[in-house]
Amino acid sequence: MLSSKLAALGTDTPIVTTWHEVWRDYWDGYLGKLAPFGKAIEHLTARVPQYPIAVSGITADRLAEIGPSRDRIKVVPNGIDVEKIRNAPLPEEGYDVLFAGRLIADKNVALLLDAFDSIAERHDATLGVIGDGPEIDRLQKQTAGLTHADQIEFLGFLDDYEDVLGHMRAAQVFASPSTREGFGITFAEAMAADCTVIAAKHPESAASEVIGDAGYLVEPTVDAIAGQLDAALNGDRPSTDPLERAGKYDWDAVAEQAETVYQRAIDGRW
Incomplete structure (x- = not known):
């Protein structure tokens, strides 16, 4: 995500991100002493200007705790065939x-x-x-x-x-x-x-x-x-x-939702 933002500097290309999970304190058990580095990267990534998508409401709520306001986060579920x-x-x-x-x-x-x-x-x-x-x-x-x-x-x-x-x-x-x-x-x-x-x-x-x-x-x-x-x-x-x-999770339905929010990002109507 950070590299994508750097690549888009100086352009009008919108950066749309999809958040599958937000770990917060879960980093403590996963990385132990290195947990502060994981938390810092997650917080930094959440605060980079972006058009954020979360795969569920609970993930959107977690993301809002460390980054963009909840009303800026769109929810588009994962898809299946x-x-x-x-x-x-x-x-x-x-x-x-x-x-x-x-x-x-x-x-x-x-x-x-x-x-x-x-x-x-x-x-x-x-x-x-x-x-x-x-x-x-x-x-x-x-x-x-x-x-x-x-x-x-x-x-x-x-x-x-x-x-x-x-x-x-x-x-x-x-x-x-x-x-x-x-x-x-x-x-x-x-x-x-x-x-x-x-x-x-x-x-x-x-x-x-x-x-x-x-x-x-x-x-x-x-x-x-x-x-x-x-x-x-x-x-x-x-x-x-x-x-x-x-x-509800078939790709046809999910792709239509994703297309809608991507178009809003392109149009600047997020």
Whole structure:
């Protein structure tokens, strides 16, 4: 962003930025002693003259705390290819419940594992975990000690995006109790795959914005996640059709929104 601004100096070219997340104090846990450098760059970038777009309302609110006023920040969500998701090839073996994402502490996969273990026997269900990250060893060790470890499989990082989408199509439930999401693209993808989506209710997550009434928001606790998993595997479905909600994030709809705000930047009518 800073290099783009330098490149545009002396021209009438507007600089439009898209903010996927604003970390603020999250830098402390991510960089440790080097956190002040991350914070300084983020604050500096936020204060550079720009036409800012945020992918969610919560990200826009965070950005307004360190940079441009909230009324200058336009919200344009991330996009998905609904048709591609609906036509992704199914895997040879699918799972009743699926998680997909980076295996870091904020994703709370440990809670999901314990919650699934508590209801797995009642449904003879399976859980597939897609992704890799610094938590992988700890999560696998935790799983080895669970009663129904044989019903849980870690698939690792899948190189082919269509393989991830195929697993979403095969799953009945997509569960991700993440407590930090600047948007949450997997929620939109899972809805397009017609999964029943379960996400965490948390002030640092945009899950509620993405899902609306087309999924379920629960407290990030083992009991709350287990209760909703139990209901979903019993066939409970949200009041709004996930496929209908997913259409809101299809590229055709998102591109039209993006075109509108880019044109406003060009015309100076931001």
